[in-house]
Amino acid sequence: MARPELDQFRRAAIGGHCAAAALCHLAALARRHDLHGTMASYADITEPAIMALVNRFYAKARRDPLIGPVFNDAVEDWDEHLEKLCAFWSSVMLTTGRYKGNPMAAHMKLPIEPHFFERWLALWRETAGEVFAPAPAAAFRDKASRIAESLKLGLFYRPGGSHPGRLAGSNRAAGV
Numbered sequence: 770m771a772r773p774e775l776d777q778f779r780r781a782a783i784g785g786h787c788a789a790a791a792l793c794h795l796a797a798l799a800r801r802h803d804l805h806g807t808m809a810s811y812a813d814i815t816e817p818a819i820m821a822l823v824n825r826f827y828a829k830a831r832r833d834p835l836i837g838p839v840f841n842d843a844v845e846d847w848d849e850h851l852e853k854l855c856a857f858w859s860s861v862m863l864t865t866g867r868y869k870g871n872p873m874a875a876h877m878k879l880p881i882e883p884h885f886f887e888r889w890l891a892l893w894r895e896t897a898g899e900v901f902a903p904a905p906a907a908a909f910r911d912k913a914s915r916i917a918e919s920l921k922l923g924l925f926y927r928p929g930g931s932h933p934g935r936l937a938g939s940n941r942a943a944g945v
């Protein structure tokens with residue numbers, strides 16, 4: 770299957786751009802790709818494929834009536850957010866260590882309710898299936914379910930208590 774993004778990426782990298790610039794360029798291409806509604810089915814988990822997944826997922830999440838407002842109220846710079854999430858999934862799936870952050874702390878300050886995670890995961894599962902071939906899509910779904918569970922536990926679980934609460938957390942607690 771033709772992958773114009775990959776050719777662009779190679780050209781940018783070979784042309785002497787730094788990797789970050791090539792990735793930014795690629796993010797813009799992937800976003801344009803999304804707007805057309807057609808999507809390659811990636812057989813391998815690569816940085817361009819992760820970008821396609823992340824961009825497509827957040828385009829949906831932002832429009833979602835339940836979880837969309839959380840994103841639209843909290844995220845000021847979407848390019849920065851998408852780059853951060855690409856780094857996150859790159860660290861999770863390709864163990865690149867590109868992500869340096871604390872997902873638990875980031876979510877603690879947000880108005881998230883436990884059932885929001887079901888919607889998040891439903892959109893993620895759907896999008897993974899649109900972007901990836903079945904085996905890599907399953908790997909993304911599995912990782913996201915585990916991380917969501919871990920975030921939910923950290924955010925809402927109170928040992929011996931019935932009230933949802935917020936606990937301090939770390940990358941480790943979020944499974945990263």
Ligand code: HEM
Nearest residue numbers: 836839840843857870871872875881885886889913916917
């Ligand atoms: C209820 C579902 C969720 C909602 C509404 C939500 C919303 C958000 C929002 C609004 C931000 C940006 C925070 C800011 O910029 O201040 C964010 C950051 C982030 N989210 Fe979520 N999220 C959800 C679930 C998840 C899940 C399941 C994962 C991972 C599988 C995840 C991974 C991340 C990461 C890595 C960041 C970046 C944290 C940082 O600043 O380093 N989120 N999320």
